Amino acid sequence: MxxxxxxxxxxxxxxxxxxxxxxxxxxxxxxxxxxxxxxxxxxxxxxxxxxxxxxxxxxxxxxxxxxxxxxxxxxxxxxxxxxxxxxxxxxxxxxxxxxxxxxxxxxxxxxxxxxxxxxxAPKVDVRLVIVGTILLISLFQFLSAKHKFAEAIEYATTVGKYRNMAMNMGIERGLLEIDNKGKLKKVKGRDNDAVIKEIIIENLDVTGGYKKESIYDTFAWHCIIFPVTSVKYLHWLGIWYWRFTIKREEYDEEAKLHLIRKFMGISQGEFERLSDFEIDTLLERKCWLKENFVIWKAEKEAEEQEKLAQSGKYKRYKRYMKNVGTISFVDED
Structure with a gap:
């Protein structure tokens, strides 16, 4: 119950x-x-x-x-x-x-x-976060490059050689005038220093880390062109493999220079800034062959060590060149 x-x-x-x-x-x-x-x-x-x-x-x-x-x-x-x-x-x-x-x-x-x-979990679309991050990085790159280029221009305006070249160009163009004592005339409404600076900006060729800012050097631009760059690289790689690996053709000058730059471990822009004498020397020494390049590099390093031992100023100059690049007038000899 x-x-x-x-x-x-x-x-x-x-x-x-x-x-x-x-x-x-x-x-x-x-x-x-x-x-x-x-x-x-x-x-x-x-x-x-x-x-x-x-x-x-x-x-x-x-x-x-x-x-x-x-x-x-x-x-x-x-x-x-x-x-x-x-x-x-x-x-x-x-x-x-x-x-x-x-x-x-x-x-x-x-x-x-x-x-x-x-x-x-965040409600924001991950794709938007990625795009925003890329744009922020690119904006920082652009503004940083702009600031560094401005620093390079300010430095160039204090160098007598560049300032005098800009003054001469300004006088030739009629933008500047000199008095009987050979000094720049002060004309109302015209800033002589600003004119000189504009001429320097127009003619100055700054390379390396202080070159003029450009959207083509930003991370965003490289992301945009990445598909095209990848296709071009694969196409180039296929041609290289066909010509020099399968058909065993002799290297032409372009291929030789590519191998030399690869051994040097520098970018295309840095390689293009080498003087004609340096490039001719590399070709004459057949530095597209690994063993020849190793010998040339050892000799170059020994030469550099000797210069460094003789001049502390040269050491500072090389460090500056590595970080900054070069500054010169476009038409300067």
């Missing part, structure tokens, strides 16, 4: 609790089903109608509709649950995780992970 009564009591309680099995108070809509909160049949879910349903319920349970404090507090609680249900079901990924939560309540730890992963 006692056992039968216990079974009847258990059967009376279980149906009321079945829907709450697996629900956690701190996840999604708490102990309620988010579909039931919005009065939606899960099997007939229609996202296009979700916003209309939400607005209707939100309006009905909005706290501002109630004046009594206890009803207002109750409405606030209900309003938050409705908003949570809407936020959960309107997002495709969140709704998929919630459906899994409903269908697999026993996987408690996984459901917790999915819930907090979606809450903590």
């Amino acid at each position: 006692w056992l039968a009564a216990s079974l009847l009591l258990l059967l009376a309680i279980v149906p009321e609790k079945v829907e709450s099995v697996g629900f956690a108070p701190e996840l999604y809509c708490g102990l309620e089903n988010c579909y039931d909160v919005l009065e939606i049949n899960r099997e007939e879910f229609d996202k296009s109608k979700l916003a209309k349903i939400y607005r209707s319920l939100a309006k009905k349970h909005h706290p501002d509709r109630f004046k009594e404090q206890d009803k207002k507090l109750e409405a606030e609680t209900r309003f938050r649950v409705i908003a949570t249900a809407y936020e959960t079901l309107k997002d495709e990924e969140a709704r998929t995780s919630y459906d899994y939560y409903l269908d697999h309540p026993e996987e408690r730890f996984y459901n917790y992970y999915q819930y907090y992963r979606l809450r903590v």
